[in-house]
Amino acid sequence: MASVSLYPLASLEQIEKSPSREDGLSEGLEEDLRAFGCKLIHQAGVLLKQKQVAVATAQILFQRFWFVTSMKQFGIGDIGMGALYLASKLEECPIRMRDLINVYDLLLQRTAHTLAVQTTSPHKGEFKYAPMSYFGNTFYDLKDALVVAEMQILKRLGFQVHVVLPYGTLVNYLRVLGLTSREDVCSRAWGYLNDALQTPVYALYPVPTIVSAAILLTTRFLGIPLPSTPPNCWWELFDANWEDVWSVCGYIMRLYRPRPLEDQTRVLGMVSKKGVRQWLEDNPPSRST
Amino acid sequence: MDAVERANAEHQKQWAKDQKIGEGTYAVVYRGREVSTGRKVAIKKIKVGQFKDGLDMSAIREVKYLRELKHQNVIELLDVFSSKTNLNLVLEFLDTDLELVIKDRSLVFLPADIKAWIAMTFRGLEFCHRNWILHRDLKPNNLLISANGQLKLADFGLARDFADPGYKMTHQVITRWYRPPELLFGARYYSTAVDIWSVGCIFAELMLRTPYLPGESDMDQVRTTFRALGTPTEEDWPGHKKLPDYFDAGQYPKTQLRDLFTAATTECLNLLAKCLIYDPYKRISAKEALFHPYFTAMPYPSHPSKLPKPAKKGSTLPLEEFDGNVDFEGAGPGVRANPPNKLKRKLSAEELGSRPLARRLDFSQHA
Numbered sequence: 001m002a003s004v005s006l007y008p009l010a011s012l013e014q015i016e017k018s019p020s021r022e023d024g025l026s027e028g029l030e031e032d033l034r035a036f037g038c039k040l041i042h043q044a045g046v047l048l049k050q051k052q053v054a055v056a057t058a059q060i061l062f063q064r065f066w067f068v069t070s071m072k073q074f075g076i077g078d079i080g081m082g083a084l085y086l087a088s089k090l091e092e093c094p095i096r097m098r099d100l101i102n103v104y105d106l107l108l109q110r111t112a113h114t115l116a117v118q119t120t121s122p123h124k125g126e127f128k129y130a131p132m133s134y135f136g137n138t139f140y141d142l143k144d145a146l147v148v149a150e151m152q153i154l155k156r157l158g159f160q161v162h163v164v165l166p167y168g169t170l171v172n173y174l175r176v177l178g179l180t181s182r183e184d185v186c187s188r189a190w191g192y193l194n195d196a197l198q199t200p201v202y203a204l205y206p207v208p209t210i211v212s213a214a215i216l217l218t219t220r221f222l223g224i225p226l227p228s229t230p231p232n233c234w235w236e237l238f239d240a241n242w243e244d245v246w247s248v249c250g251y252i253m254r255l256y257r258p259r260p261l262e263d264q265t266r267v268l269g270m271v272s273k274k275g276v277r278q279w280l281e282d283n284p285p286s287r288s289t
Numbered sequence: 290m291d292a293v294e295r296a297n298a299e300h301q302k303q304w305a306k307d308q309k310i311g312e313g314t315y316a317v318v319y320r321g322r323e324v325s326t327g328r329k330v331a332i333k334k335i336k337v338g339q340f341k342d343g344l345d346m347s348a349i350r351e352v353k354y355l356r357e358l359k360h361q362n363v364i365e366l367l368d369v370f371s372s373k374t375n376l377n378l379v380l381e382f383l384d385t386d387l388e389l390v391i392k393d394r395s396l397v398f399l400p401a402d403i404k405a406w407i408a409m410t411f412r413g414l415e416f417c418h419r420n421w422i423l424h425r426d427l428k429p430n431n432l433l434i435s436a437n438g439q440l441k442l443a444d445f446g447l448a449r450d451f452a453d454p455g456y457k458m459t460h461q462v463i464t465r466w467y468r469p470p471e472l473l474f475g476a477r478y479y480s481t482a483v484d485i486w487s488v489g490c491i492f493a494e495l496m497l498r499t500p501y502l503p504g505e506s507d508m509d510q511v512r513t514t515f516r517a518l519g520t521p522t523e524e525d526w527p528g529h530k531k532l533p534d535y536f537d538a539g540q541y542p543k544t545q546l547r548d549l550f551t552a553a554t555t556e557c558l559n560l561l562a563k564c565l566i567y568d569p570y571k572r573i574s575a576k577e578a579l580f581h582p583y584f585t586a587m588p589y590p591s592h593p594s595k596l597p598k599p600a601k602k603g604s605t606l607p608l609e610e611f612d613g614n615v616d617f618e619g620a621g622p623g624v625r626a627n628p629p630n631k632l633k634r635k636l637s638a639e640e641l642g643s644r645p646l647a648r649r650l651d652f653s654q655h656a
Contacts, residue, residue: 019291053453068293089349092449092458097342150343151371156293159352159369 019070037076058087082149213248300370347446362413388430405590409440415575427487438593475534482569489564519543526567556583
């Protein structure tokens with residue numbers, strides 16, 4: 001089996017005009033929301049002591065999902081939760097529904113608290129988590145949302161849930177480049193791959209391109225020279241082309257840019273589809289284009 | 290209706306559901322057909338909603354693996370679509386299964402027929418293993434047979450890809466009579482060899498026309514196995530006494546397969562013995578098996594279209610053809626391994642030892 005056919009990538013048409021942008025979300029805002037949704041998945045994964053493989057799989061499914069669905073239709077919170085649940089089953093390490101719901105409830109409450117502190121009441125004090133009641137409505141509402149999200153992800157991705165993670169490829173490439181003895185190189189490149197999970201690149205580019213980008217960023221940061229003048233370009237060894245590698249680097253580096261508080265706060269209020277709809281009402285699409 | 294809903298509706302329109310042919314714990318199976326061609330299919334409707342844990346693991350596994358696997362000897366997943374809150378799997382329709390063939394006393398098997406079935410089983414299994422997938426529930430009624438005689442592996446509800454080295458897998462898989470000794474002793478790290486043992490048991494069953502190792506409980510299964518093949522020594526199977534659920538099942542003498550399988554050829558017994566080696570490391574692999582002299586020796590395997598088939602009767606198939614959870618026929622073991630990773634409770638080792646029967650459903654009273 002060719003490795004390309006194993007995992008689906010977004011089509012050009014989907015990339016040019018994602019469903020959320022069709023509905024009037026700006027490109028930057030969609031990117032921020034995707035990244036925040038992935039952070040929530042990651043935090044939930046850590047709190048649940050879930051295997052990293054399952055967390056990464058969930059983030060990739062999550063990123064794919066937004067190429068077929070608008071954030072006006074489903075919230076990033078619900079879909080993130082569904083993706084983590086589905087990925088846990090796919091990776092044979094299922095988690096309890098109630099644990100997942102509790103963890104997401106905590107994360108959402110914390111988000112709401114941060115939002116309140118930053119906007120309305122700056123002196124609200126420290127965050128205190130109020131656990132939900134065992135048979136309360138919060139639980140059943142979140143549970144329904146979770147079941148719907150799991151099914152919707154499967155359905156909207158056409159039941160193609162195969163995900164290829166980049167880590168094995170990274171090890172191979174570093175070996176080829178003779179860099180495995182440099183611990184700083186390995187851990188930094190590995191880190192870029194993890195951070196890239198917060199961007200859509202895993203739904204856009206094949207694994208070799210993404211891994212090459214992680215290596216490029218690493219070697220540039222650490223000042224390690226690699227053959228980079230035509231016809232001897234190291235990334236060509238891995239079937240990657242420069243434009244794509246450079247574009248992936250751009251996606252990753254954009255994550256690290258300092259953001260105005262305003263942009264950070266904006267995202268916090270849009271975790272649910274209700275928030276997204278409210279925002280769209282307040283900022284009619286005609287203006288934002 | 291957005292693009293996704295439209296695409297789903299398009300898929301749904303291609304298939305028509307006819308009558309219900311069975312019901313299992315997590316699915317209802319309908320006979321159906323492709324609207325444009327009239328081709329018969331089986332539609333497996335997964336019930337969602339009434340399950341506490343969202344979609345059933347078995348359903349997810351089946352979708353995940355069958356989407357990937359396309360092979361002459363593996364059941365084909367033709368399409369997947371959802372209707373309201375249900376998930377529907379469209380599978381190719383197969384007439385019968387190996388269990389019905391074995392049970393049909395009016396059929397006579399030639400050695401060449403057995404060779405053909407085993408060859409097709411190994412071919413399908415080798416394909417799964419080559420793609421890093423363990424089946425984990427091989428038994429005669431999961432080996433379906435098409436109208437033209439092709440045998441196909443079905444029911445991937447317990448399948449999984451190989452775990453990374455060092456990750457535990459559940460040992461609660463494979464229907465008891467086909468379960469290898471390492472799983473009976475609770476091994477949590479295992480590999481393709483578990484499927485090979487099952488094929489060995491099926492191979493023997495084809496020759497005997499009755500289950501080869503019909504244990505009555507998990508512990509009895511160990512004794513039954515040792516009675517048939519002799520108690521393994523530390524030399525036969527290094528380290529088996531250190532497995533988590535190991536117990537002393539008593540000393541049984543080694544026996545010669547030849548004594549039981551009197552009519553079998555030397556090559557045939559040699560392959561069977563290699564499938565039933567205690568030490569999983571020494572057990573033959575699916576690929577090696579395909580190159581075994583048994584398959585090239587005379588008589589050659591029968592052509593699939595010439596294989597014996599049960600006479601058509603009533604034409605309603607029992608469900609277990611699609612879902613091993615239920616056994617309406619009642620004569621089988623009536624058990625299937627607990628789906629792994631059941632969240633509610635994990636069986637501790639002493640629980641396994643003290644009451645091996647209580648947690649299992651026995652349907653044998655049903656008939």
